[in-house]
Amino acid sequence: MKEYKVVSWTVGLTNNNQRLEDTLNEYGRQGWKAIDLDHDRNRIVFERDRNR
Structure with a gap:
């Protein structure tokens, strides 16, 4: 399962x-992957x- 952060x-x-x-x-070190950059x-x- 995935979790998201904005x-x-x-x-x-x-x-x-x-x-x-x-x-x-910073977020990459925590295991987050950027999936969208809304300019x-x-x-x-x-x-x-979620279960990493």
């Missing part, structure tokens, strides 16, 4: 790429196996 992304004036990379790496609503949807 993370709101706020675009700032500086370091956007680095902050996005840090966020993706219009500034959110990232992650997925992982």
Whole structure:
């Protein structure tokens, strides 16, 4: 079974790429996989196996 997490992304004036990379790496270390990046609503949807 899968579980999902939605993370709101706020675009700032500086370091956007680095902050996005840090966020993706942080969740990746926890076993989450980014499955959707919604640029219009500034959110990232992650997925992982619940029984990992």
